[in-house]
Amino acid sequence: MVRLVGVDLPANKNIEVGLTYIYGIGPASSKEILAKAGLDPFLKVRDLTDADVVAIRDAMKAFLLEGDLRREINNSIKRLVEIGAYRGSRHRKGLPCRGQRTKTNGRTRRGKRKTVGLGKPKEEKT
Structure with missing residues (x-):
């Protein structure tokens, strides 16, 4: 298991996918980093050598991460x-x-619906 920028990369994944576990690196950034480092994107994380890890670290210095x-x-x-x-x-x-629009949608930001109402009407004493 390789550790980059404080994140453990899964050993059984391709390095291209493994780099996306780091906050701030998506698929496009991952390809760019591997191109700068001169590595094959389909190389498994467990097969990386120390020189490969150093090359990836150097390529990642251009990015704001984690x-x-x-x-x-x-x-x-x-x-x-x-x-x-x-x-x-x-x-x-x-x-x-x-x-x-937020009248009908926007549930991701607004959260679960809160029902507003009176509930059951109370019976008055006579």
């Missing part, structure tokens, strides 16, 4: 909230900030 990327995203959101931008207010309220 904790640094998360910190960058959180700082951007905090900045939007602090300057009072519309997108910042949407983040604060937990609503979509890219113009989607």
